[in-house]
Amino acid sequence: MTDSSSVDLSKDAAARAAVALVENGMKLGLGTGSTAKVFVDRLAERVHAEGMDLRCASTSKATADQARSLGLVVEELDDLGWLDLTIDGADEVDPDLNLIKGGGAAHLREKIVATASDRMVVIADQGKVVDCLGKFKLPVEVIPFGWQSTRVHIERALAELGLEGRPVILRERDGQPVRTDENNFILDLALEEIHDAKSLANALSAIAGVVEHGFFLNICNLAIIGRPDGSVVELRREDLE
Numbered sequence: 585m586t587d588s589s590s591v592d593l594s595k596d597a598a599a600r601a602a603v604a605l606v607e608n609g610m611k612l613g614l615g616t617g618s619t620a621k622v623f624v625d626r627l628a629e630r631v632h633a634e635g636m637d638l639r640c641a642s643t644s645k646a647t648a649d650q651a652r653s654l655g656l657v658v659e660e661l662d663d664l665g666w667l668d669l670t671i672d673g674a675d676e677v678d679p680d681l682n683l684i685k686g687g688g689a690a691h692l693r694e695k696i697v698a699t700a701s702d703r704m705v706v707i708a709d710q711g712k713v714v715d716c717l718g719k720f721k722l723p724v725e726v727i728p729f730g731w732q733s734t735r736v737h738i739e740r741a742l743a744e745l746g747l748e749g750r751p752v753i754l755r756e757r758d759g760q761p762v763r764t765d766e767n768n769f770i771l772d773l774a775l776e777e778i779h780d781a782k783s784l785a786n787a788l789s790a791i792a793g794v795v796e797h798g799f800f801l802n803i804c805n806l807a808i809i810g811r812p813d814g815s816v817v818e819l820r821r822e823d824l825e
C-alpha cells in the first residue's frame with residue numbers, strides 16, 4: 585500500500601465517522617480541503633440514501649460548488665443563522681485540540697463558520713496530529729493594500745515573542761500572490777515550534793492589515809483521526825476539562 589493510498593483510506597474513515605454524527609434537520613457547516621471534500625461526498629451519499637433534510641453553509645466557493653453539484657442544499661451563513669455542527673479538516677491538531685488551519689487559504693471563512701456552530705468536529709489522518717503546533721507554516725490572511733508593511737509588523741511581533749528571523753513568506757501560485765475567497769493575500773509564517781500560541785494569536789490579531797490567522801484555539805470540540813484500516817480514534821474536548 586502506498587503512503588498516499590493509506591492517507592486516502594484514513595481520510596475516508598474519518599469522513600464516514602463524521603457523517604454518522606449528522607442528524608436529520610441539522611444546519612451544517614461544510615469545511616474546505618481534501619478531507620472535507622471526502623466528507624461532502626460521503627454526506628451526499630447518506631442524504632440521498634436516507635432522504636435527509638439538511639441545510640448547509642460552506643466555508644469556500646470550492647466546497648459550495650462541490651456540495652451543490654451533489655444535490656446538497658447550500659445557503660448563505662446569514663440566512664441559516666446559527667449552525668448545529670461544522671465538520672472540517674485541519675493542517676495540525678495538538679493534544680489540546682488546538683489547530684492550525686488555512687493550508688487551503690480558507691481559514692477566515694472556516695473560522696467564521698466554526699464559531700457560528702454549536703460544535704466543530706475536525707476530521708484528519710494521523711499525519712496531522714502533532715505534539716506542538718508549528719511545523720506547518722502558520723497561514724495569516726492579510727489585506728493586499730500595504731501588505732509589505734503588514735509583513736514588517738508581523739516580523740516585529742515575532743521578534744518580541746523570541747521568534748526573530750523566522751521567514752514570513754507571501755503565498756504564490758504561478759508567480760502570482762494566491763488570492764483568498766475574500767480577495768486577500770496569505771503570508772505563511774515558518775515557525776517550526778510554537779510554545780505560546782495564544783500570545784502569538786493575540787499579537788497577530790492586533791496588527792492593522794491582518795484579517796485572520798490560522799490558529800483555531802479552543803474552537804474544536806472533537807477530532808476524529810482516521811486510520812487506513814477504517815477505524816478511528818477520537819480526541820474529545822470534554823476529556824481535557
Ligand SMILES: O=C(CO)[C@H](O)[C@H](O)COP(=O)(O)O
Nearest residue numbers: 617618619673686687688690
Ligand atoms: O484549513 C484548511 C483549508 O483552509 C484545510 O482544512 C486544511 O488545509 C486541511 O486540508 P486537507 O484535508 O486537504 O489536508
